[in-house]
Amino acid sequence: MSAFHPLREAYAEGLLEVGDGQRIHWEASGSPQGKPALAVHGGPGSGLNPTSRRYFDPERYHLVQFDQRGCGRSLPHAADPATGLEHNTTAHLIADMEKLREHLGIEQWLLYGGSWGSTLILAYAQAHPERVSEIVICGVTMTRREETDWLYRGVARLFPGPWEAFRDALPPADRSGDLVAAYSRLLNSRDETVRRSAARSWATWEDAVIAHESLGKPNAYTDRPDDALMAFTRIAAHYFSHGAFLDDGRLLRDAGRLAGIPGVLIHGALDLGSPLESAWALARAWPDAELTVVQESGHTGSPVMRRAIFEAVERFAATGPRPLRRHEQ
DSSP: OTTSOOOOOOSEEEEEEEETTEEEEEEEEEOTTSEEEEEEOOTTTTOOOGGGGGGSOTTTEEEEEEOOTTSTTOBSOTTSTTSOOTTOSHHHHHHHHHHHHHHHTOSOEEEEEEEHHHHHHHHHHHHOGGGEEEEEEEEEOOOOHHHHHHHHTGGGGTOHHHHHHHHHTSOGGGTTSOHHHHHHHHHTOSOHHHHHHHHHHHHHHHHHHHHTSTTOOTTTTTTSOHHHHHHHHHHHHHHHTTGGGSOTTHHHHTGGGGTTOOEEEEEETTOSSSOTHHHHHHHHHOTTEEEEEETTOOTTOOHHHHHHHHHHHHHHTTOOOOOOOGGGO
């Protein structure tokens, strides 16, 4: 991203009390008088990525980033087995985003993110369309059951060896059922050795998928610090074993609620973990979205994908607040 905007430090940050004993860490960068935007990280449970700021002109954007519940610098941290996840659901995260918007005095913001972040963006925008000016998504996922099943079982036909290792890290009785739910149980074990081993096996499988993509890199997940890896895998298994706490297929069925919100969907044609079909279906159902398919890219991106994100964000920098349609008022 050497040709993009310089990486600036956040000019403000804090911990916002959002209820349920949760405090979410947030950061603001760029210009306080600029166009508001929110970067929504993936995972679930990955934490914010400061380099995302380089897509946003610091002279024209007021960029907000936050760590979702239980990860990054938010508290309490999900690496601690004493941290319960009962108050960590999609509905909670949507409410947190609204509380953060109100806390910062923002009326309407552009939403940017990818992977799990795209699911959360879509869920938030459908719940609060009047608060969203534009959407830019790279790596579209809606966390439908079929998408989760593909990532943790279907794509195994391409990588039978690594997938068998992923499956066989489970107790024999769990190997023929819901693998994600079985992993979630291990990641919540009272035995630290069991938890850490399950986290490592989960991340090794994720690495096996993305490392074989075009321009993919090895050990993207397993290289994380132990606590970050623990929080990521525990939260991801929690969400995926519960269908992201969404009625299956709802985000696609309710895409009409996004009418009037300009959207740019950017997806890699070679994305093994999240095949193009989801992005294609969403673009057909969302009347104001345009889909860019990056032929060289997988889930982890490419120079061409990063340029497409940069250009989409640049395009929206000069636009003002979006007029509301009747159904949003």
